[in-house]
Amino acid sequence: MTSLSTTAAPISEQASCAATGLAALAPRALQLTNIVKSFGDYVALDDVSFDLRRGEVHALLGENGAGKSTLMNVVAGLYTSDSGTVALNGSPVIIDNPSVAHRLGIGMVHQHYRLVDTFTALENIQLENGHGNYRRSMAKLRDRTTEIAERIGFGIDLDRPVGEMSISEQQRVEILKILTADARIIILDEPTAVLTDAEADRLFTAMAGLAAEGNSVVFVTHKLREALTYADRITVMRAGKMVRTVAPNDIDTTQLTSMIVGETIVERRYPSSNIGDPKIVLKGVSQAGGGDDAPISDVNFTVREGEIYGIAGVGGNGQSRLAALLTGLMRHDQGRILLAGHGALDGETPLALRELGFACIHSDRAHYGLANDLTIMENFSVSAVLAGDFGSPFKIDKRRMRASTQEAVKAFDVRGVRALHQKAGLLSGGNAQKLVLAREFSRAPSIVIAHSPCRGLDVRAAAAVHEHLHDARDRGGTVILISEDLDEILLMSDRIGVMSRGAIVAEFDAPADRNAIGKAMTGHA
Amino acid sequence: MEFLINWLSNVPQSAVPFALAALGLIVCERSGVLNLGAEGYLLVGANAGAGAMLTTGSPMFAFVLAALAGGALSLLFALLVINLRMNQVISGLTIVFFAQGLTSLIAARNGWTSRSFSGLDQLDFGLLTDIPVLGPILFNQDAIVYLTVALFAGAVFVFKRTEIGLQIRAVGENPAAADSTGVSVSLYRYLAVVSGAMLIGLAGGYLSVGVSKIWVDDMAGGRGWIAIALMIFARWQFWPALAGAVLFGCIEALIPRVAAVGLQVPQYFVLMLPYVATLCAMVWVSLDRTRHSGVPAALGEPYVREERR
Numbered sequence: 001m002t003s004l005s006t007t008a009a010p011i012s013e014q015a016s017c018a019a020t021g022l023a024a025l026a027p028r029a030l031q032l033t034n035i036v037k038s039f040g041d042y043v044a045l046d047d048v049s050f051d052l053r054r055g056e057v058h059a060l061l062g063e064n065g066a067g068k069s070t071l072m073n074v075v076a077g078l079y080t081s082d083s084g085t086v087a088l089n090g091s092p093v094i095i096d097n098p099s100v101a102h103r104l105g106i107g108m109v110h111q112h113y114r115l116v117d118t119f120t121a122l123e124n125i126q127l128e129n130g131h132g133n134y135r136r137s138m139a140k141l142r143d144r145t146t147e148i149a150e151r152i153g154f155g156i157d158l159d160r161p162v163g164e165m166s167i168s169e170q171q172r173v174e175i176l177k178i179l180t181a182d183a184r185i186i187i188l189d190e191p192t193a194v195l196t197d198a199e200a201d202r203l204f205t206a207m208a209g210l211a212a213e214g215n216s217v218v219f220v221t222h223k224l225r226e227a228l229t230y231a232d233r234i235t236v237m238r239a240g241k242m243v244r245t246v247a248p249n250d251i252d253t254t255q256l257t258s259m260i261v262g263e264t265i266v267e268r269r270y271p272s273s274n275i276g277d278p279k280i281v282l283k284g285v286s287q288a289g290g291g292d293d294a295p296i297s298d299v300n301f302t303v304r305e306g307e308i309y310g311i312a313g314v315g316g317n318g319q320s321r322l323a324a325l326l327t328g329l330m331r332h333d334q335g336r337i338l339l340a341g342h343g344a345l346d347g348e349t350p351l352a353l354r355e356l357g358f359a360c361i362h363s364d365r366a367h368y369g370l371a372n373d374l375t376i377m378e379n380f381s382v383s384a385v386l387a388g389d390f391g392s393p394f395k396i397d398k399r400r401m402r403a404s405t406q407e408a409v410k411a412f413d414v415r416g417v418r419a420l421h422q423k424a425g426l427l428s429g430g431n432a433q434k435l436v437l438a439r440e441f442s443r444a445p446s447i448v449i450a451h452s453p454c455r456g457l458d459v460r461a462a463a464a465v466h467e468h469l470h471d472a473r474d475r476g477g478t479v480i481l482i483s484e485d486l487d488e489i490l491l492m493s494d495r496i497g498v499m500s501r502g503a504i505v506a507e508f509d510a511p512a513d514r515n516a517i518g519k520a521m522t523g524h525a
Numbered sequence: 526m527e528f529l530i531n532w533l534s535n536v537p538q539s540a541v542p543f544a545l546a547a548l549g550l551i552v553c554e555r556s557g558v559l560n561l562g563a564e565g566y567l568l569v570g571a572n573a574g575a576g577a578m579l580t581t582g583s584p585m586f587a588f589v590l591a592a593l594a595g596g597a598l599s600l601l602f603a604l605l606v607i608n609l610r611m612n613q614v615i616s617g618l619t620i621v622f623f624a625q626g627l628t629s630l631i632a633a634r635n636g637w638t639s640r641s642f643s644g645l646d647q648l649d650f651g652l653l654t655d656i657p658v659l660g661p662i663l664f665n666q667d668a669i670v671y672l673t674v675a676l677f678a679g680a681v682f683v684f685k686r687t688e689i690g691l692q693i694r695a696v697g698e699n700p701a702a703a704d705s706t707g708v709s710v711s712l713y714r715y716l717a718v719v720s721g722a723m724l725i726g727l728a729g730g731y732l733s734v735g736v737s738k739i740w741v742d743d744m745a746g747g748r749g750w751i752a753i754a755l756m757i758f759a760r761w762q763f764w765p766a767l768a769g770a771v772l773f774g775c776i777e778a779l780i781p782r783v784a785a786v787g788l789q790v791p792q793y794f795v796l797m798l799p800y801v802a803t804l805c806a807m808v809w810v811s812l813d814r815t816r817h818s819g820v821p822a823a824l825g826e827p828y829v830r831e832e833r834r
Contacts, residue, residue: 078705078830099707114702116695117822126688127695128706137688177706 026053028090029216030075030106030185035084037070042418044070045081046240052185057207057217059231061224062260063458065416065428067240068220069111072187076108077101102128107178108187111220113170117163121173124162128177141180148179152206168199179210186210188219192226204230222458224256238262261460270470271510272494276305278340279478280447285325285335293320296502298335303495305340305446308469308479310493311504313521315484318502320363323451323482327360328353329368339447354383359445359472361436363452363482365429369436372425376417377405379424380439387443404442412438413464430461437468448472451482466492486521490514532782533775534661537670538736540774542567544673545728546752547759547766548680549595553721555684555761556714557697557823561617562602564749565624566595566722570729572628575740576635578642578733587734588669588727595726596719598624603718607711610827621749629742637740644738645669669731674767676724681763693717697821700828710828725749747800754803758810760819769806776802 030052037045045067052058060068073079075086077095085092088104095101101108115124125145126138142158149156154172162170171191178186186207192200207217207230221227227234228248236243236259243259281302288295296318303309313319324330325337331347338344342356350360362368370379381401384390389404391397405420414434416427427435433453440448450469454462469492473479482499483489489496496512497504498520506520546563553560573594577587598620605616632638645667653664684690695703696713704710732748733740751773759765780795810818 076705097707098705102707108705110705114699114705116698116702118698119691119695123691124702127691127703127708 026055028052029054029088031087031090032071032075033085033087035071035074035086036082037074037079038082040418042416044240045074048084048237048240048242050235050242051245052216052218053233054216055211055214056232057204057211057219057230059227059234060218060220060237061222061227061234061256062237062243063222063460064430065239066237066260068237069189070240071237072108072189072218072220075101075106075185076187077106102181105182105184106187107181107183107185109171109174109178109189109191111189111193113174115162115170115173118161120159120161121156121165121176122158124173125158125177125180128181145176145180149176152179152209153202154206167194168196168203171195171203175206184215186215186217188217190221191219192221192223200226222260224253224260228253228256236260257459260458267463267466267491269491269511272306272308272473274306274474274476275494276307276476278302279305280340280480281336281338283336283338285332285337287321287325287330287332287334289333290330294318294502296321296325299502299504301497301504301507303478303480305478306473306476307494308473308481308492310489310496311480311482311499312486312489312496312517313484313499317499319451319482319484319499321502322499323363323449326449326480327358327362351386355387357443357446359440359443359448361433361440361448361450361453363455365432365436366425370424370432373423375421376409376414376424376427376435377401377420379435380405380408380442383439384442408438408442409435412441412468414438430457430464433457433461433465437465441468441472444475444477445472446477448477448479449482450479452484453481454483454485454488462488486514486517489517528782528786530658530661532778534665535778536662536771536774537666538774539777540770541670541673541735542728542732542748543752543755543773544767544770545676545731546725546749547755547770548673548677548763549721549724549726549728550752550756551721551759551761551763551766552680552693552724553718554756554824555697555821556693556717557700557821557826557828558603558606558714558718559613559617559825560602560718560721561614561753562599562620562624562722562749563725563752564745564747565620565622566598566725567729567732567745567749568624568628568743569594569598570726570731571733571744572631572637572729572740573726574730575637575642575733576631578644579635579637579640579740582643584645584734588730591730591734592723592727595729596723598726599719599722602722603715606827607714607718610829613825613827625743632740632742639739639741641739645735667735669727669735677763677767684763689713689716694821696828697823700823700826701830704828704830714828725752728752751799751803754807757818757820758806760810761821762819773799773802 028051032048032050035045035048048067048071050071060072062068070079074081075095077098077100080096086095087093093104095104116127122138122142122145126141129141145158154176156169156172156176162173165173191203195203211217231248233245233247235245236256238260282299285299286297294317299322301309311319311322321330325332328348328350336344339356348356366372381390385396390401402420409417412434414427414431416431424432424435448469453465457465469479469481481489481492490512493510495510496508496517498506498517500521508517546567550560550563570591574587574591577590578584602616602620605611606613647665647667650664654660656664684694692703692708693713693716695708696710700710729745732744737744755766755769755773759769776798780798783790783795784792
């Protein structure tokens with residue numbers, strides 16, 4: 001391994017020097033060489049090499065499931081690699097435990113924070129830093145934390161329980177936690193997933209400050225803009241492999257996209273060519289009780305066969321409630337929902353709706369979409385079992401169930417499936433959504449209700465979802481797409497309704513004018 | 526007045542088993558391990574204590590052995606729930622039934638059953654003990670009563686003011702957080718489970734050596750379950766648990782005295798009182814929705830370091 005890394009070093013040095021200028025000249029803080037990590041038969045990291053310089057902010061970019069977080073978890077000692085070497089400041093180290101990483105000055109902020117909610121910020125920080133006399137170290141730690149927080153511009157109340165803090169404050173506690181533990185290598189896993197743009201900007205300003213002091217920062221992201229704006233160097237990973245390390249100045253968005261997905265994905269508008277008769281008609285539908293979303297009142301719209309009806313709007317204007325009505329989770333108080341060939345819907349259960357040809361893609365995938373603790377096969381088969389596709393309820397034909405799941409997993413390109421009896425919760429976001437699609441579309445639905453189906457998905461997964469929605473429509477289905485992402489609405493819809501304060505306030509035929517929709521969304525036109 | 530002093534001076538003795546058992550339970554559960562085995566630890570403690578008294582006659586030795594017996598049984602429990610990650614409810618219940626059988630067997634084999642022995646002496650603080658009213662209630666108790674108060678103070682100190690306490694609480698609230706900072710979840714859970722069980726074992730030893738001065742099968746009589754209720758009632762806090770234990774001590778000390786003063790209450794009704802009080806306490810706690818129940822967030826969940834989720 002040693003000889004390998006020494007021979008490999010000069011080559012990568014030249015390449016990255018040419019590409020990245022100053023950052024590459026700084027000494028290596030961390031070097032990963034030929035890392036392999038597999039989970040069962042699934043190879044999550046396939047011969048990955050990565051280097052991090054002192055004083056740089058480095059973006060690790062890739063799609064969901066590309067192995068970015070896995071790689072960083074290897075560095076943080078949560079996973080042990082099957083083979084490969086890790087060198088810290090030039091000397092090889094073995095990090096087989098988080099406490100080893102901790103001792104070596106490697107600190108990681110996980111995507112889901114590891115904070116004890118009932119503890120104050122200071123207690124959480126103490127947990128990372130404990131030794132010796134508790135009271136004295138508490139006092140010392142308070143001074144030290146305050147000093148670091150001021151230096152990097154983190155205002156925070158150390159005596160507040162973190163459970164009462166906002167997400168961005170919690171993130172600051174996490175970062176202070178690793179900084180007070182003398183971390184020189186700071187790893188942030190998807191740090192901006194839950195931050196507003198302004199918060200993200202402040203975070204990266206602080207990180208740039210840390211890097212300027214000679215620390216190294218790695219952040220894992222799937223957002224191109226973020227990598228291009230805030231990183232000194234960008235390393236792209238794809239499907240468990242390392243693609244390339246580049247400097248943001250030497251590359252543009254299109255090139256970067258094709259590195260991430262392996263091909264260029266440009267989604268185009270694809271209007272319906274075959275719009276039929278009205279399929280579902282809402283007349284004066286109102287609903288107020290229960291739920292957090294705004295009440296809806298007097299909602300009117302009609303969606304025809306072979307049509308995608310997009311519902312745009314700022315989140316919290318009644319979209320969730322409308323989705324709940326259309327998927328049978330709630331029942332409307334007033335008005336009528338008419339379904340062609342059936343008549344008025346009146347509080348049909350989700351099961352009854354399913355029998356009427358409804359397919360539902362809920363926005364809360366983890367809650368309504370999949371049962372995370374059940375297997376992939378069970379999640380896929382649950383609706384088909386009820387319909388009797390796999391034999392009677394008393395004798396389920398497991399073999400047929402397995403075969404059809406296998407087929408669907410293949411047809412819908414669900415990746416990361418190591419075994420059909422693996423828990424659905426282990427799938428990455430995009431693949432979990434594909435599994436939902438596979439189940440919902442396996443029965444050729446005539447009506448699809450999709451609420452934010454691409455939330456949290458990467459470009460490729462989103463494109464796959466869109467393709468399936470188009471397919472459903474082209475088969476003569478009726479699609480209602482509720483989304484807060486205006487780009488998605490514009491791309492997908494044949495007609496667009498704008499929802500504001502619980503009502504459809506405007507309708508547009510596609511292609512619609514983005515500004516006009518924007519005005520209707522906010523102006524209550 | 527005479528009745529009152531007589532009653533109240535017996536309260537500490539009745540309260541100690543509840544107090545120590547609740548203390549041990551809280552220590553254990555604050556680390557996130559659900560412990561339904563309290564009744565079992567009480568029994569092995571009582572059994573070991575009685576055995577030690579009958580063979581050596583030394584109370585000191587009896588209490589040490591009682592605590593060790595509780596600790597030893599808990600090693601089995603810890604192995605099941607921490608290493609093998611078995612269901613904590615079922616494992617806890619198993620401990621109870623196992624202990625019932627085991628202690629009856631040991632007692633029968635050695636002929637300990639229903640043989641009384643000399644117990645523990647009250648301490649005499651001289652002048653303090655002579656204070657009217659308060660003297661007999663507060664300053665004429667045996668050593669374990671005072672030790673119990675000291676153990677509570679010690680536990681509060683450890684949990685609030687030391688690093689070990691912080692780490693045990695972290696393991697009980699968010700083991701993943703503790704793990705990622707390098708705290709060994711298994712180690713701290715073992716520590717909490719075993720030291721908690723030793724406290725409950727001590728409580729059991731006090732039952733036989735300090736209170737009844739005799740071994741009878743199943744002599745814990747549901748006190749372990751009451752201690753669990755007490756812990757929930759106290760929202761897993763130490764001082765409220767001690768207060769609750771005193772309350773139950775009052776009820777239990779009242780039971781033999783109700784008949785003595787000639788009140789015509791059915792015997793079984795009186796015996797039922799602690800359990801009625803338990804039910805009422807539980808209802809009261811669950812009705813009060815405004816306060817946090819205090820349950821450690823990770824209670825009952827085996828910890829597995831996440832691989833791909």
